[in-house]
Amino acid sequence: MLVGVGAVLAYLVVVSVSLGTALPDLFEGQWGVEYTNHVVRPLLSIFTNITLNKILFLVTWGLAGLTTYFVIEYIVMLLRNLRSANHDIQQTAEGIIRRPTMRSFFISALWRAGVLLFFIPLLVIALPTLLGQLSALAPKAVLGHLGAGTTLLHLGTLALMVMLFSHGVVVFLRLFAERMRLGADDPL
Numbered sequence: 001m002l003v004g005v006g007a008v009l010a011y012l013v014v015v016s017v018s019l020g021t022a023l024p025d026l027f028e029g030q031w032g033v034e035y036t037n038h039v040v041r042p043l044l045s046i047f048t049n050i051t052l053n054k055i056l057f058l059v060t061w062g063l064a065g066l067t068t069y070f071v072i073e074y075i076v077m078l079l080r081n082l083r084s085a086n087h088d089i090q091q092t093a094e095g096i097i098r099r100p101t102m103r104s105f106f107i108s109a110l111w112r113a114g115v116l117l118f119f120i121p122l123l124v125i126a127l128p129t130l131l132g133q134l135s136a137l138a139p140k141a142v143l144g145h146l147g148a149g150t151t152l153l154h155l156g157t158l159a160l161m162v163m164l165f166s167h168g169v170v171v172f173l174r175l176f177a178e179r180m181r182l183g184a185d186d187p188l
Contacts, residue, residue, distance in 0.1 A: 004163030014140040023144045119172040
């Protein structure tokens with residue numbers, strides 16, 4: 001729940017920086033002035049820092065490169081496991097069994113393909129819906145155009161949706177990795 005609340009609050013702060021203030025009518029305008037002076041202006045100076053933007057640009061390209069590396073590494077690992085399963089033999093009392101791990105390799109490959117086919121459409125449907133609701137509500141909440149109860153209810157619902165989305169991502173990664181814990185060394 002903390003991830004959901006943190007993500008929604010962070011987005012509200014970014015929207016308030018974009019709008020220049022937050023809740024301008026609260027406490028006869030004093031809140032808006034103080035918020036602008038103590039939150040918006042420092043964040044705006046950080047966001048407009050050229051050095052920080054160059055570093056973030058490099059980090060973004062680094063993450064894109066890391067993602068590409070992981071995809072290539074996964075494909076190479078898959079091909080290596082296929083070749084290993086194709087050439088493995090097992091010697092028993094009855095004789096030699098050729099390709100004893102081929103069946104488990106194909107079951108694992110089909111499992112991962114099924115997980116991808118199930119979760120990718122859910123991601124394509126859930127993420128735009130979640131981001132659309134958050135982007136529609138955030139300016140109204142920041143400017144105080146909604147009632148306090150309505151705003152808190154909608155923001156709480158969005159935080160719950162973000163929490164469920166992040167939990168779904170963790171479940172997807174566990175199912176795709178075929179592991180109970182993402183950091184564990186032993187597969188299922």
